[in-house]
Amino acid sequence: MITPKPAHLQPAYDVVVVGGGPAGLAAAQGAREAGAERVLVIDREPEPGGILQQCIHPGFGLHHFGEELTGPEYAQRAIGQALEHEVDVLAGAYVLDVSGDRRLKITSRDHGLAFVDAGAVVLAMGARERTRGAIRIPGERPAGVMTAGFAQKLVNLGGLLPGKRVVILGSGDIGLIMARRLVLEGVEVLGVFELLPHANGLNRNIVQCLHDFDIPLHLSTTVVDIHGRERVERVTLAPVDEALKPKLDEAWDVLCDTLLLSIGLVPDNELAHRLGLRLDPVTTGPVVTSTMETSRDGVFACGNVVHIHDLVDYVSQESLLAGRGAGAFATGATQRPDNVRLTPGLNVRYCVPPTITTEREHTVYMRVTKPMAPCTLRLGDVYERPLRYVFPGEMLTLKVRPRFLEGFHGGSLRVDVVPRDEEPTRAPRRPAATKDDPEVRPGGEEA
Amino acid sequence: MGDQERDTTVSHYLCIGCPLGCRVEVEDRSGEIVEIRGQSCKKGDVFARQEHTDPRRVVTTTVAVRDGLWPRLPVKTQGDVPKAKIVEVCRLLHRLELEAPVTMGQVIIADVLGTGVDVVASRDLPRV
Numbered sequence: 355m356i357t358p359k360p361a362h363l364q365p366a367y368d369v370v371v372v373g374g375g376p377a378g379l380a381a382a383q384g385a386r387e388a389g390a391e392r393v394l395v396i397d398r399e400p401e402p403g404g405i406l407q408q409c410i411h412p413g414f415g416l417h418h419f420g421e422e423l424t425g426p427e428y429a430q431r432a433i434g435q436a437l438e439h440e441v442d443v444l445a446g447a448y449v450l451d452v453s454g455d456r457r458l459k460i461t462s463r464d465h466g467l468a469f470v471d472a473g474a475v476v477l478a479m480g481a482r483e484r485t486r487g488a489i490r491i492p493g494e495r496p497a498g499v500m501t502a503g504f505a506q507k508l509v510n511l512g513g514l515l516p517g518k519r520v521v522i523l524g525s526g527d528i529g530l531i532m533a534r535r536l537v538l539e540g541v542e543v544l545g546v547f548e549l550l551p552h553a554n555g556l557n558r559n560i561v562q563c564l565h566d567f568d569i570p571l572h573l574s575t576t577v578v579d580i581h582g583r584e585r586v587e588r589v590t591l592a593p594v595d596e597a598l599k600p601k602l603d604e605a606w607d608v609l610c611d612t613l614l615l616s617i618g619l620v621p622d623n624e625l626a627h628r629l630g631l632r633l634d635p636v637t638t639g640p641v642v643t644s645t646m647e648t649s650r651d652g653v654f655a656c657g658n659v660v661h662i663h664d665l666v667d668y669v670s671q672e673s674l675l676a677g678r679g680a681g682a683f684a685t686g687a688t689q690r691p692d693n694v695r696l697t698p699g700l701n702v703r704y705c706v707p708p709t710i711t712t713e714r715e716h717t718v719y720m721r722v723t724k725p726m727a728p729c730t731l732r733l734g735d736v737y738e739r740p741l742r743y744v745f746p747g748e749m750l751t752l753k754v755r756p757r758f759l760e761g762f763h764g765g766s767l768r769v770d771v772v773p774r775d776e777e778p779t780r781a782p783r784r785p786a787a788t789k790d791d792p793e794v795r796p797g798g799e800e801a
Numbered sequence: 802m803g804d805q806e807r808d809t810t811v812s813h814y815l816c817i818g819c820p821l822g823c824r825v826e827v828e829d830r831s832g833e834i835v836e837i838r839g840q841s842c843k844k845g846d847v848f849a850r851q852e853h854t855d856p857r858r859v860v861t862t863t864v865a866v867r868d869g870l871w872p873r874l875p876v877k878t879q880g881d882v883p884k885a886k887i888v889e890v891c892r893l894l895h896r897l898e899l900e901a902p903v904t905m906g907q908v909i910i911a912d913v914l915g916t917g918v919d920v921v922a923s924r925d926l927p928r929v
Contacts, residue, residue: 510873538888
């Protein structure tokens with residue numbers, strides 16, 4: 355059931371999920387699968403589906419659904435699956451607060467305040483886009499400076515154009531996709547400008563969004579000033595040196611009425627802060643166990659709230675797991691605590707989850723700090739695998755099987771990714787990766 | 802300069818097969834591919850060959866809708882269409898106005914521009 359009215363709800367649920375995007379929908383389904391009877395998803399939009407509803411381009415679902423879908427198609431399938439599992443959805447409502455005893459304070463425009471109690475809570479609010487303030491662009495403060503994802507919502511759901519002459523700062527996939535989208539809507543896109551010496555987005559988007567429409571990509575360039583009283587009138591651009599410092603004597607102006615920012619995402623963790631959850635300084639999301647439980651009993655988290663994913667498919671898979679954990683917690687099932695810590699070692703930024711058990715199979719997501727090709731991924735001295743390449747923008751997934759850890763009795767394993775040519779020569783380690791082994795799978799499509 | 806050299810062109814393609822992004826060169830003599838260089842695996846060869854001879858894309862855009870949950874409906878071409886037709890397909894779709902409700906997969910334009918490919922709705926859009 356999808357309803358906008360809290361009056362239709364029950365006073366208490368086994369599991370309440372905050373956020374009805376792909377993470378929340380999969381978590382709700384997972385909770386039902388784990389035996390939770392009453393499961394509620396709360397979403398602030400008039401319908402569930404999350405950001406997928408505005409991502410009208412293809413590239414989603416290859417791993418999770420086995421075919422390539424657009425965002426709205428993926429969303430509709432995920433919603434269908436949740437409803438088939440008899441999940442309730444409260445739409446158009448916002449969770450203001452979650453108390454330590456898992457009582458949620460909810461508000462909505464038409465129905466005021468409401469409270470609901472939860473046996474377990476799953477945080478699945480996703481991420482927010484970084485804004486002008488995050489990179490401190492100097493200048494005036496006119497209208498017309500907005501994030502690329504917000505412009506995407508205006509265009510694709512609202513049928514509104516953000517402006518007529520647009521400059522895009524940041525070469526993330528959302529920015530590239532919006533460059534094409536705006537051109538197809540008749541907007542002039544003057545260029546995509548990237549601070550770093552390389553593009554952030556997928557090659558597929560460089561080709562199909564920029565090259566196809568002759569939109570220039572300027573690397574090692576950034577916006578150093580914004581001009582305009584009421585509305586953006588022009589921006590000043592400048593190349594940067596190796597230390598990313600703008601070379602102001604080489605700056606030039608571009609006349610435009612809109613500046614779109616595609617400069618990264620950060621986990622939306624207002625509720626995590628209110629709950630006092632332990633946060634990871636690298637991901638800025640909550641620290642979770644291998645069942646995606648946070649530092650507070652009965653509070654779980656999944657999706658972009660925990661770490662920024664590049665594939666929605668992995669969000670769904672991680673969130674099914676979180677939902678199962680929450681469902682098990684709510685129905686009183688006990689789970690063995692994690693007994694192995696994964697420590698990010700050489701060239702590894704983070705691992706999620708940071709702890710695992712020796713008795714179940716785990717999917718571990720990780721990011722590297724720099725591009726390397728070819729290289730070797732090594733899990734302590736129990737497992738290793740050669741990789742053709744790794745990139746910081748592409749999440750690595752590693753299936754850790756119990757048999758890797760059969761002879762292992764320590765408390766922690768270091769995860770390294772080392773370029774092949776920097777490797778000391780030594781005897782092969784066991785067990786060697788076999789053909790039918792789980793791939794260490796680099797990602798592939800845009801999120 | 803001989804005839805053969807005059808008809809020879811070299812085109813460059815950025816391979817989208819993986820993040821390595823190989824710069825692949827296609828050498829073409831009078832419309833025949835004579836050499837493909839720069840790729841580091843088979844994907845690069847297949848990609849550059851396709852891009853050189855018949856580049857195709859799935860097109861996604863939106864169509865105006867009256868009385869729907871949102872004023873726009875996302876649509877897609879059911880398969881890929883020639884790259885040169887992307888803009889024309891969008892222009893055609895932008896002239897339409899539908900009325901809600903719409904269901905996912907509903908054909909919005911059949912055989913768009915004679916490509917043999919249908920444009921379909923990417924989602925249900927309920928009436929409000």
